[in-house]
Amino acid sequence: MKVVNTIEEVRAIVKEWKSNGLSIGLVPTMGYLHEGHASLIKKASQENDRVVVSDFVNPTQFAPNEDFESYPRDIEHDSAVAEENGADIIFNPDVEEMYDSKAVTFVNMTGPTEELCGKSRPIHFKGVCTVVSKLFNIVTPDKAYFGQKDAQQLAVIMKMVKDLNFGVEIVPCPIVRELDGLAKSSRNTYLSPEERKSALVLHKALNAVKKLILDGEKDTRILEEKLTQIIHTEPLAKIDYAEIVSFPDIVPLDYLKGDFLVAVAVYIGRTRLIDNFIIENGEEK
Helix, strand or coil: CEEECCHHHHHHHHHHHHHCCCCEEEEEECCCCCHHHHHHHHHHHHHCCEEEEEECCCHHHCCCCCCCCCCCCCHHHHHHHHHHCCCCEEECCCHHHHCCCCCCCCCCCCCCCCCCHHHHCCCHHHHHHHHHHHHHHHHCCCEEEEEHHHHHHHHHHHHHHHHHCCCCEEEEECCCECCCCCECCHHHHHCCHHHHHHCHHHHHHHHHHHHHHHCCCCEHHHHHHHHHHHHCCCCCEEEEEEEEEECCCCCECCECCCCEEEEEEEEECCEEEEEEEEEECCEEC
């Protein structure tokens, strides 16, 4: 496996692969890879002849008060995880390689970006759409792999690909969890031992609401109140949102119908964590 730092080199390698008729999978990440990322890379390696893992902490999706500078980075660790799970290249550019200092072109979206994370992070999805568009144009993959933990991001990317006619298939992949239920996240490293225990309240709240839904409750006001009630039992938790929306359109619902997403974003201390579950065709995804 090779670590590549420039767009020119990635394009040259991909061009050679394609000339030999090889299929290409892309796993976009911000690095500090964990078992969730590993599952994406492994799936990509099973379904494609070659796999590119992007490892880039994207500044345009962070607001000035967010954790861009402190976001964990460890390219040696990431290289080991990527290689072990079947990657052929890690694309690890610096900011100057990805963004010209005079760049004025960005990819923005309305609709699915305006709810949930979009309310408290208004520039976030503009940055996500821009960097993913750039990665698609650089790598030109046949398939790209995204985790369901970032369910709104998944919905946004699916919509962007459809609207802008990108020739790439988006492959959603299930959430990977710790043994106690906490969703794997690079930001889990920020948690103190006490906060780590408190973070389990996200999974606890989602499971309680899932049971209510399975028992027949369809009023989202009642379900959202249950989410909020359980999360508020944890003193270290501060809710950003606890909502139910349609999926993949990300529109608030009064009553459950069609496919939907139950999603929470909660600050545990200073660390913002997200978790969710999706019901499609009456079954959990």
